[in-house]
Amino acid sequence: MFRLFDLSLQLNGFHMKEAQTLFNSILAVPEAEYPKYVENQRRKIAEYHLQHNLFYQKLAGTTEFMSWNDLPVLTKKDLQKPLDERLSKGYRKQSVFVNKTSGSSGDPFVFAKDKEAHALTWASIIYRFGWYGIDFNKSYQARFYGIPLDFIGYRKERLKDFLGRRYRFPIFDLSDRFLEKVLKHFRTKKFDYINGYTSSIVLFAKFLQTKNIILKDICPTLKVCMVTSEMLFDADKKLLEAQFGIPVVNEYGASELDLIAFQNPQDEWQVNSETLFVEILDENNQPVPHGTEGRIVITALYNKAHPFVRYDIGDVGILDEKSTFKKPLLKKLIGRTNDVAVLPSGKKSPGLTFYYVTKSIIEDDGNVKEFIIRQTKMDAFEIDYVSSEALTPEQIKGIQQAIDTYLEPGLHFTYNRKETLERTLRGKLKQFQSEL
Secondary structure: OOOHHHHHHHHOOOOHHHHHHHHHHHHOOOHHHHHHHHHHHHHHHHHHHHHHOHHHHHHHOOOOOOOHHHOOOEOOHHHOOOHHHOOOOOOOHHHEEEEEOOOOOOOOOEEEEEHHHHHHHHHHHHHHHHOOOOOOOOOOEEEEEOOOOOHHHHHHHHHHHHHOOEEEEEOOOOOHHHHHHHHHHHHHOOOOEEEEEHHHHHHHHHHHHHHOOOHHHHOOOOOEEEEEOOOOOHHHHHHHHHHHOOOEEEEEEOOOOOEEEEEOOOOOEEEOOOOEEEEEEOOOOOEOOOOOOEEEEEEEOOOOOOOOOOEEEEEEEEEOOOOOOOOOEEEEEEOOOOOEEEOOOOOEEEOOHHHHHHHHHOOOOOOEEEEEEEEEEOOEEEEEEEEOOOOOHHHHHHHHHHHHHHOOOOOEEEEEEOOOOOOOOOOOOOOEEEOO
């Protein structure tokens, strides 16, 4: 079979053969030598940014590496500056992979990866999906994700879906009427696996439950379901496995990094130790023992274009006591939940839909620092935001147009500029909150 997915990566400048060779060499490092590999690679990437990245030099207050625990912990607020100010010497926007975070934590920003690091990310993803017999060149994906609705953005994503052998179900409308259409596709298409936002897939499983349908009975080619971006609770996992009739794999990742943890076939939440170094820190930025709750702080071991060294991702978690350098295990992840918005028309939209609505206010100039959205009535929402300047009438008009497009007309939004935003007891912002 023609390997269209591999070719698409190659045409975008991601040299997968070299990345695969490097990734395989990391996998081959023996358990006994793995602590040395991790310590050498984390020091190497830190020293690179201390020498070649002015933004990181200023943050660290030095150009010399002293000790790992002396390095600063990088926060999302630190990264809310124009991307040009954060790139390492020798890298330009035109020569790197650039994207935006979803803003699901309330702290959106633009980030970059050098193309070698991004190719290594794909090697990591391909390896983990391969645990379940998924080959991106052959396997057909049922994708529960959002999609831009402007003409160019929409066509671009559909082209990527074609190259990636994916059929996308946009998640902006999850009413029973829409889910009935989704069900028809499963009756007629030979999907190999499901991938997408947890809350959307759970809603589909609940729909199937009301119909007393097991999805694999009508789509026998299905092998596995991967859920991402939001917390998967045990009860929801049982529901998914019961209604789909296939294994359900829990994925924890971040677009600016890589897959952080991925459930392996032994039902362990295995942390990515090949391209990332994951620490659990206390409130004083000190490592805590395995089995102890703390802030998840991550280092991208190969991204030279942009520093993600001791980066506080905004989540809280626990590493299992059985963890080793080569095979860390995530015992528990706390946070990353999203409510579902119920709209007057009967539409149900997951909280991450609001990424597509609010991305028009996520600018590279860093004006809007934080935001949360609260649903106060069926047709009423409030956006609380922190910014250097108030939103202009033109910006608000643009947001309202996006709301009309992605959700539905007739929704009323109130904008409240604030000095600070209320956080949970764990210090995390929840981007969308339903008060219904």
